[in-house]
Amino acid sequence: MNYYDYIKPVLFKFQPETAHHIAESVLRVPNVCPTPFNFFKKSHFINDDILKQELFNRIFPNPVGLGAGFDKNATMIRGMQILGFGYTEIGTITPKPQAGNPKPRMFRHIEEETIQNAMGFNNDGMEIAKKRLEDIYPFQTPIGVNIGKNKITPEDKAIDDYTTLIKTFKDLGDYLVINISSPNTPGLRDLQNEEFITKLFKEAKALTDKPILLKIAPDMTPEDAVALTTLAVEKGADGIIATNTTIDYSLVKNPKDIGGLSGAVLKEKSFKIFEAIAKELYGKTVLISVGGIDSAQEAYRRIKAGASLVQILSGLIFHGPDMIMNINKELIELLKADGYTNITQAIGTDRK
Numbered sequence: 001m002n003y004y005d006y007i008k009p010v011l012f013k014f015q016p017e018t019a020h021h022i023a024e025s026v027l028r029v030p031n032v033c034p035t036p037f038n039f040f041k042k043s044h045f046i047n048d049d050i051l052k053q054e055l056f057n058r059i060f061p062n063p064v065g066l067g068a069g070f071d072k073n074a075t076m077i078r079g080m081q082i083l084g085f086g087y088t089e090i091g092t093i094t095p096k097p098q099a100g101n102p103k104p105r106m107f108r109h110i111e112e113e114t115i116q117n118a119m120g121f122n123n124d125g126m127e128i129a130k131k132r133l134e135d136i137y138p139f140q141t142p143i144g145v146n147i148g149k150n151k152i153t154p155e156d157k158a159i160d161d162y163t164t165l166i167k168t169f170k171d172l173g174d175y176l177v178i179n180i181s182s183p184n185t186p187g188l189r190d191l192q193n194e195e196f197i198t199k200l201f202k203e204a205k206a207l208t209d210k211p212i213l214l215k216i217a218p219d220m221t222p223e224d225a226v227a228l229t230t231l232a233v234e235k236g237a238d239g240i241i242a243t244n245t246t247i248d249y250s251l252v253k254n255p256k257d258i259g260g261l262s263g264a265v266l267k268e269k270s271f272k273i274f275e276a277i278a279k280e281l282y283g284k285t286v287l288i289s290v291g292g293i294d295s296a297q298e299a300y301r302r303i304k305a306g307a308s309l310v311q312i313l314s315g316l317i318f319h320g321p322d323m324i325m326n327i328n329k330e331l332i333e334l335l336k337a338d339g340y341t342n343i344t345q346a347i348g349t350d351r352k
Contacts (some may be wrong), residue, residue, distance in 0.1 A: 003318030016106040020346045037082045044084040046328040056172045056211045059140045061084035067290045067311035068146035074132040084324035091146030097125030115314045118259030120184045133172040145173035159183030169217045170208035181244035183260040201235035211238035212245035218243035222276035239286035242274045263314035267292025278306030282351045296330030306348040
């Protein structure tokens, strides 16, 4: 047993959102007192040229990033680097502070290693996140900023929220992510349509040269996912993140009737959508895969399918702080076993 096997039962006695706040409290400490964490960072942040690649005019020291939803308010960026993440995606951030949905709104499906969340973009809002990023950016590892509309913003005004956020964060992150795929904001997924995507990217690309990516939901047909993402790239998207959480509650035995599922049960559903997109868009844009990635083998499958980067979220809750270190160490072994000297040689090998 490793140390997390002893810690996890204690954490799991708390409500999931409470446990998250406990973890956040620990991971915020490096902001004011980094020295005690230096040993942990030295062992967990894998620094090997075989994993390094340049994307978005930044060096990504390894391909494993923190997916949006864990560090909603840009409070744990230093902590995530200490855990070994090669980059961090914060958010989702909305223009105005937002309390989110009523509690309880996060649930564990322990047997399935799955989290169900109906958080509803709870965050401190754009201005507070901006101040925090101003204190830390540019950072040693890349930072992505995931943005979304406020719940009270009507759909016909949604584009104003996104353009406001782009103006605010275009110089405070290495890439931006348009989130229109969360199931927890009413009407948000309705924005996954040709008219909105076309208008949004036209306005967004006029505002900044910063890379802007689109994050999509897994609950559409592969054909629709390909059509939507192809359109987005044609209109200026610099990358695609696939996928967000799923509302396919049949994947767990005892689901709640709210929120989206992330974690192990999302693995194959997410991969199916990602692979369909990669068959069409590999080599044309940057692809990032997220959803059920809990091992080096799964990360490597996504990389060979066409992902330049992968993201972890729920796996961290079930497998603990050593997970990122272990994935990166094992990725190095997998790359070397296949005769590669750099990760870029492995990306998309299943597409060639």
